[in-house]
Amino acid sequence: MSGEGKVFNFSEVASHNNRHDLWLIISGKAISGSSKRTTYDIVGIEMLCDDYIYTVLYAHSSCRYASLSSHDLIAHSTISFLRLSEHLLYACNFLIVVGERLRVVSTKVYDVTKFVEDHPGGDEVLLSSTGMDATDDFEDVGHSDSAREMMSEYVIGEVDQSTVPQRTRYKAPRQPSYNQDKTAEFIIKILQFLVPIAILGLAFGIRLYTKST
């Protein structure tokens, strides 16, 4: 922890972004027990904010949460808001969400150059976590306590929060609307049908006229 106490600028951290020189930004977060909250209502999830970490219990869609037994639960994991939103969009399973309030205690910079090759999750994930606040990616994986203890070996300082670009809030993509302006399409179809009939009618009219004269 030789460099602890050093404060880096975001762009400086972001410039160490290759496998021979790799720095990561990961926030240390503490779960504050007092504001721990539980919600079983996934309808209002978009209103919940980023600094919650969610324990998600996946259950068969046929179960109602009121009568859930541990037997009904398929999996249990801790994921961030972003990942949770994806689940809400794509999962057909019923979800129970338990949110816990997190407090950012520090946003640390880790020099993981020596660890890249040995990272059990592979080098690619670490490389793709550079140049950004990698906290959510780190938390999404649900790293073990021993992984968290290892982190102290690599900490070299903190990042100056004011230099870190604001993270954009996740917005669920809008479902494509199927009745998006179909009027033009309809008019073209009608014209495709009417124009040949009009030409035929005109030709027929001309022929009748020339015959009679």
Ligand code: HEM
């Ligand atoms: C200093 C930073 C990091 C350390 C010390 C670290 C350490 C570890 C360790 C020890 C494991 C084995 C599983 C465990 O004990 O939890 C692991 C797995 C993993 N890590 Fe990291 N990690 C770091 C950062 C990251 C980041 C930024 C990502 C980005 C997504 C990441 C993604 C993964 C993945 C995908 C796995 C595999 C999980 C699995 O197979 O279940 N790690 N990491």
